[in-house]
Amino acid sequence: MANPEGLPSTVQPDLSSGPRLNQWWEIEVVGSLALEESLFWRLQEMGCQGMASQHIAEALSVKSYLPCYQIEEAELAPMATCLRQDAMALGEPPPQVTWRQIAEEDWAEDWKQYWHPQAVGERLLINPAWLPRPENTDRLVLQLNPGVAFGTGTHATTQLCLQALERQLQIDPSQSQIIADIGCGSGILAIAALLLGAQKAYGVDTDLLAVGAAQDSRQLNGLSTTQMIVASGSLETLAELLPGPVQGFCCKYFGPCDIGVDPAICKHHAAR
Numbered sequence: 001m002a003n004p005e006g007l008p009s010t011v012q013p014d015l016s017s018g019p020r021l022n023q024w025w026e027i028e029v030v031g032s033l034a035l036e037e038s039l040f041w042r043l044q045e046m047g048c049q050g051m052a053s054q055h056i057a058e059a060l061s062v063k064s065y066l067p068c069y070q071i072e073e074a075e076l077a078p079m080a081t082c083l084r085q086d087a088m089a090l091g092e093p094p095p096q097v098t099w100r101q102i103a104e105e106d107w108a109e110d111w112k113q114y115w116h117p118q119a120v121g122e123r124l125l126i127n128p129a130w131l132p133r134p135e136n137t138d139r140l141v142l143q144l145n146p147g148v149a150f151g152t153g154t155h156a157t158t159q160l161c162l163q164a165l166e167r168q169l170q171i172d173p174s175q176s177q178i179i180a181d182i183g184c185g186s187g188i189l190a191i192a193a194l195l196l197g198a199q200k201a202y203g204v205d206t207d208l209l210a211v212g213a214a215q216d217s218r219q220l221n222g223l224s225t226t227q228m229i230v231a232s233g234s235l236e237t238l239a240e241l242l243p244g245p246v247q248g249f250c251c252k253y254f255g256p257c258d259i260g261v262d263p264a265i266c267k268h269h270a271a272r
């Protein structure tokens with residue numbers, strides 16, 4: 001059986017690298033607005049673990065973060081070339097790419113200033129955990145502290161998933177819905193499902209930092225470990241954890257996705 005709160009058996013960072021574990025590359029890409037989706041996709045594929053985008057007049061700035069233990073500085077220039085080539089392939093001017101090394105504490109503080117409470121759909125309000133909890137609201141407040149994991153709710157694709165969840169759980173508001181969130185990141189979708197009335201949610205992610213963030217977010221929202229089960233791993237882990245069929249899957253990847261053909265998952269997908 002998979003251990004819901006356990007460590008993955010996959011390769012772990014080289015702990016002998018000492019302080020580099022707390023060091024990050026902050027990669028900033030400034031280009032045209034039309035590049036947003038392709039930049040997010042490519043940076044995620046390159047292993048970046050957190051992204052913040054800002055529209056400045058007609059330009060887009062995307063800051064993303066890579067742990068220094070994962071990549072040497074010499075490898076960043078080829079990454080920048082790849083980002084510029086992507087832009088040219090889309091008929092856009094090549095973006096400007098710069099990078100600097102920062103400490104984890106700076107990373108954590110720097111991007112927080114761009115993130116504010118955000119209403120999503122008809123019923124949810126995403127609130128950064130370090131801000132006061134909004135009081136005069138009819139919305140369901142989802143407290144979030146993603147740390148270095150993906151999933152602040154600011155990205156359009158996450159918002160679309162949240163709105164889809166809201167619609168789905170409204171159509172069938174019975175209290176017995178079980179939801180599986182594959183690639184849960186901060187746990188935002190699993191938590192939203194529970195706030196919207198699902199009975200139970202399972203979240204899995206291959207990134208250990210995401211697993212920790214999802215566990216923290218679970219606690220922030222006063223959810224129990226039996227309501228929201230978080231595990232490191234992917235489809236196989238989920239298949240081991242699920243006691244039976246689930247009523248819905250959330251899965252938001254930027255990379256190629258083979259979930260539709262995975263028998264381990266299909267056998268757990270309840271017919272609607």
Ligand SMILES: C[S@@+](CC[C@H](N)C(=O)[O-])C[C@H]1O[C@@H](n2cnc3c(N)ncnc32)[C@H](O)[C@@H]1O
Nearest residue numbers: 150151158183184185205206207210233234252
């Ligand atoms: C784009 S983020 C989505 C996070 C969150 N669900 C959201 O909607 O904001 C994708 C997440 O999937 C995780 N991931 C990538 N490949 C995965 C895989 N094969 N199995 C499980 N998780 C995976 C990443 O670590 C990342 O946290």
